Amino acid sequence: MAHRTPVCIVSTDPGVDDIIAILFALASPELEILAFITSFGNTDITSSYKNILKAYRAVARHLEEFPQDSSRFPNFNPETKPILACGSVGPLEGDLHSAQYFHGRLVERVQSDGLGNISERHPDLDVESNGSEHPQLTLTNLSGLEVASHFIRNRPPRTITYIALGPLTDLAWLMNDNATLIRDRIGRIVCMGGALDVPGNTSPVAEFNFFADPYAVKKLLIQADIENPTLLPLDRFLMLPLDITTLHELPFPFYTEKVDPAFETSAKPSDPANKSPLTHFTSSFLEQTRVVVLQFGKDAMELHDIVAMWCAIENPPVSNGCVDTLAAGWSARTRVFDIERTGELTRGFLVVDRRDDGSAYAPGANRAEVQAELDKHNAHHGAWESTAVPALVETEHAPTAVPANGVMVWGVVV
Template sequence: MRPFRLWLILINVISLTVDTDPGVDDAIAILLALASPEIEIIAFVVSFGNTDVEASYRNIFKIYQAVGRHIDQHPEAHELFPGYTSVRKPLLLKGATGPLSGELHSATYFHGRDGLSDISESHPELNPPEDLLSAGNHPHLEVSDHPAHEAVLDLLRKRPPRSVTYISLGPLTNLAQTLRTDGACVRERIGRVVIMGGALDVPGNATPSAEFNFFADSYAVDEVLISPTTRLPLARVLLLPLDITSTHLLPFSTYTTHIDPAFATDTPSIPTAKKPLTHFTSAFLRRARSVMRAYGRDAMELHDIAAVWAAIAHPPGLEGSAPGWTARRRSFLMERVGELTCGMCVVDRRDDKGAYAPGANRARVQAELKSHMAAGSPGGFGSLESVAVPARVEVTDGPSHRCSDEQEGVPVVEGTPGAEALLQVMVKRIWHVVVDKENLTADLLLV
């Protein structure tokens, strides 16, 4: 038995359900999961989001086909993708086609109509054969037409309690539907939920105030994370908002120097000149690079890749944060219907240090003073014109108005082992390239 296989047996493998709308960064995140010995993918639940659910469904097959072709040409790479196996095939399930409520949105402006930079047209050789898309015909995927939320519940019931990690890389619709069907089962048996979504203290990427996944189904966010009657057990949740994911990058200079020297935005990838997996990633990264350059940055933000990294580091049952990671409870409300703010994480900043200087929470004190005035308290409204140094007033908040108590908030990742660390892990596991940390640091400083 080879040492690598022995290691796989000895480590505690995480059973992972991947809820995804496979766009560009989702695809790389899935490749990282397939290349990570800490993970056994037990199911893919595809969703609308970056593209429509049918394109999301096909993109899983494209990813698996690329890995398979790579292994066929380079058999030694088989052990480097422990998740690619015919022994324990993950379920492939079609999930939500649209949000619980509200308009249907997509991110095709970045990911293309097919979710992978329109490679279905520019690189037809990367399209999977039609006969592999139906149930029972795929050697590495268990294709199922069972309703996704019911299949997820079946997995939770069959697996040991609190042993499954559920990672959401797209809108939270599938998870919300699963909670609606049997919330007691989910809350009792789920081990860990890792979510990429939201923007707390930074601008959004779908709108000025909202991150795309939360914008795409704000009602689902409210049911999964906010509403006391429907939400998950927050102690088992780990949220990675744009605040942390956008600081983790793949500089395209790193990709060109160490992975594909022929990578360029003005010419399509040529399959005969490189390894199959590199051809696949270069094919869909070409458009992504053009879009990011238009935004003034020659790098791709590793949103979903960072979430998979967090799931690897935080298996079910782990108390607190893994070494090198930090997380803090954050409380926020979800704006569901705002014309300009739908999908916004509304953080109550009135108690933050520096929100008012000096004095207490001015807005809440002012509201309490007005209440006293309406009840006949002396002083007149003239005394409300300046409350920079308000009198001490006992203020009580109802539970629906207060969202700043850290002990009741969602655990939010605020620190990781570093952008260089993720980049080093990613290029080594996916493309089997070892790059010195110093070189990666230098590349990151240039973007």
């Protein structure tokens, strides 16, 4: 068998796109999944933990009914079962924020399961989380910090990829306790988070994962000194902000055409009698997602965490001393920024240092006009000009009606 990249999928706060990314990982023979470490974020820590179990049970039910599909999920029944552990329940400092509205909270509800309330809308998909045994996972009472440290310490150096699909809190605690270990032995860190030259998706300026714990971002990427050397090995850190991930989306009409012809919004819940167990599972948690994005004038789901998983698959770690080049079609550039932690309106905002950064537009520039001007003069479009479609803004409250001219979608492929 070809070499597989061992990965810890950590700080995952399984909401809708996280779960699709995890299903992607289960279907990817390039990966060896060592552990899932759940955290706060899209929902509370208990629901995050249960959502991993829900995804596994959906795949198990599918393979029971369609055993011929087992080859589609090479990581579902591995020789060594992945560990499922709990990570952080809140940020390093400050108030706890979640994306429970977007990922399933009905306006009158206080809590959500993170998957469009499928636990109530589809009781057949709910699971219990108090068991001690699982056929495909190793359940543990060890902390996520202990689990991640164990694998990084005991696997060969520079071989493990740490995939952060949620807030960076767990990674901050890991570096706080094991900074030398991580710098010496981690292979690569792939992080979905931030917004550099595009609007945010939780506020007008902030992406959710960085908004949820800006203190962790500051500690890991920006703030370090001799007494507190918690800065990550940035030469092995790949950040996928909304600038990149927003471009990738799943149009719901396409999903209906290719996956589930009976797919509707939450007004008509998925019927398990007429579709495969896995299709029933995905349609059930996409129902509420479609309701929310339609309120913003869009009929598609953005695939943020899926892009991060794709990046990890395509770009495994390289051995110490080797030149680290990304796979064909992938490129990276160093960006200089700080993060706002306490602003009334700007929590999680990445303040890009544009004084010596030719890759970014000037603050306040109309990107559409800049691109049009470049076209008019037949000027070259640089690879690092912002080409992403502005992200929809998620809120922790129900959005107000969007004016007819309130959403502008545009994009340029270079």
